[in-house]
Amino acid sequence: MAVSHNSFRTAILPFLWFALAVDVVQIAVAKLGFSPGMAVLLLTAVILGSTINIPLYRVESQADLIDDFTSFWLRQFWGIPLRKVRRSTVVALNVGGGLIPLVVALYQFTRADPLFIVLVTAIVSLVSYYGAKVVPGIGIQMSPLLAPLTAALSAIVIAGVHAAPVAFAGGVLGTLIGADLLHLKEIQAMTPGVLSIGGAGVFDGIALCGLFALLLT
Structure with a gap:
């Protein structure tokens, strides 16, 4: 049975994307002092870890069943008491x-000037x-691109030739x-349920910021 070229391209595309991702991560992670093998390990850990959320704390609150304006109008003019519902938000760390970008960013304090990292972190924040x-x-x-560009440009100006680890750490932390x-x-006031910090996808804005900042430097 013949296989169409379109089917072949569709089947091989995920493998090409993964190979490209490995190459990009290896280039970026090498600037942080890690070996190519460690780059593959970190990429695998990020992918697998994106499915895991560590609960940090829970926030309890009460809310009206309908919007605030209608609730106020019914209570004030019609005297209709409205039952409030309890809702909770679990704040978790993906x-x-x-977690992994945060640990790698904190490790950069041992490789670069901590003052430079603090300054870039403050600017990006x-x-x-x-x-x-x-x-x-x-x-x-x-x-x-807002945070990565800010981190990269700030790190180049502040840290010069040592910009890479400063840009990554400042970008992630900022x-x-x-x-x-x-x-x-x-966010807690608006979003009941689970609020996952860094959990908006495999490469959330935090991890993506650090990676882009590295490549831009």
Whole structure:
């Protein structure tokens, strides 16, 4: 039975994407002082870890069954009491998109000047905080290149030839602080259920920021 060229291309495409991802990660991770073998191990850990969320804490709250305006109108003008429903939000840390990039970023404090990392982290945190937007029912939205470009340019200016580890660490930590942690209360108030930090996909904004910042430097 003959196999069409389109079917062959469709079948082989995932393997080509994986091979490309391995090459990109090897190039990037080499700038962080890791071997090619460690790059493959990290990529595998990120992919597998993206399915695992570590619960950190739970937030309990109460909400009206209908919107605030209608609820106020019915209570004030009609005297109809409305029952509130309890809802809870579990804040969790995703292993692949949050924990692993965070550990690798903290390791860079042993390879680069900690002051440089702190400065780049502060800059990226500020830019990420004002560049991120909380969307009800979805979470945080931000331009995917905003934080990486900020991290890369800041690291080049501040750290010079040692920009790579500074850009990665500052990009990861700055995105985590500015886009996620500083907006946490807003998201908790809007999103009942499980709120996963770094869990929006295999390469969440945190991990993707660090990878892009490395390649840009």
